Amino acid sequence: MGIFSFITGKKFFVHLALIIVVFFIALWLAFRSIDSYTRHGEVYVVPDFVGNQFSEIAKKHAKLFTFIVTDSIFKRNIAEGTVLMQDPLPDSKVKKGRNMYIITVARMPEKVKMPNLRNLSLRQAEVMLESSDLKINDLYYVDHFAKHAVVEQEYNGSIIEPETEIFRGSLIDLTLGNGGSMEKTEIPFLIGSKPGEIVGILHASYLNLGNEIYMDDNDTIHARVFRTEPGSVNGLKVDPGTKITVWYRSNRLVDFSEVILNARNDTVTTMNQDSIQDYF
Structure with a gap:
């Protein structure tokens, strides 16, 4: 009867009310703490960084974002350090301190392996060079039975062997056969x-x-x-x-x-x- 009387008594409901109030106050304080920590409702629009110098944007936006360079790619005729790609994309809405993943222009081009062009036709050699991001420079002809076939491949005036690593975009000279006669x-x-x-x-x-x-x-x-x-x-x-x-x-x-x-x-x-x- 004592327990029943306590449960049904006025004092019990007072204690229950206090517990509920304290619970909701604690819950409210917890959410306020989370909001403060995550800066709830405070978002920033990501600018377009592509084409700008990484050093400049990193300095200008250092208080808003954390910049991380994930890769550097050589691009001919584009200044070193220029931003090529970014993630998140421009106009994305993000929180303060968000990581910005950046790809920039490298100082030196990447290296690729020289393919074996010997005995290929000029057209076949051109396709193979393009697939390796290399280019034909000049064509030279010598007496050889295979007309317009690659007799030798050179880089910077010297013979270059297959699998040799050279810079992407390099120019390759090709010596071709004249088919036994110099047909014009x-x-x-x-x-x-x-x-x-x-x-x-x-x-x-x-x-x-x-x-x-x-x-x-x-x-x-x-x-x-x-x-x-x-x-x-x-x-x-x-x-x-x-x-x-x-x-x-x-x-x-x-x-x-x-x-x-x-x-x-x-x-x-x-x-x-x-x-x-x-x-x-």
Whole structure:
């Protein structure tokens, strides 16, 4: 009866009420503590760091984010330390102190293994080099029964053996067979082509790029082939491996639709000296 009387008595309910109040106060304090620790509701929008120098963004945003460089990749013509990729992505909403995983441009290019190009056709060799992120530099021809097949591969003027490690993006010279006779090749039509297209077009015709001359203040973005030497004459053929000198003009200063039309209609597809003077 004593226990029953206590449970049903006023004092019990007072104690119960106090326990409930204390419980909810403790729960409230716990949530406040968690909110304070996690900065609940305080988020930041991630800026776009790509293209900026890592040292600058790390210094500028050091109080908001923790920067971690996970990898460095060599990129030709991009300054060392430039941010290439980031995680989280721009415009993501994150808490203060969030880790920012960054990939930057390396100081030196990565190294790759030189493939074995010997006895391959020029086209096969080109594909293998591209798969290794290497490029053809110049083509040379020697007496050999296998026409346009790779006889030797060189790097910086010396023979390079397969599996040798060299920098990604390196230029490789190829010595090719002439098939037992130096059969000539026709010069392709280059007028109006962009600088980045020239080497591929010439190599497809077993020719090399010689000097490049920019006639309009090195305007590489708008530059187009205006003239070549030797010029592309109907039926004119030259020895494989011949270097072709190229002159560029800006398509903002020259109407290349007219230049190309005239070049295709003329017997000689490059401009003679008189027609060149008309554009100055």
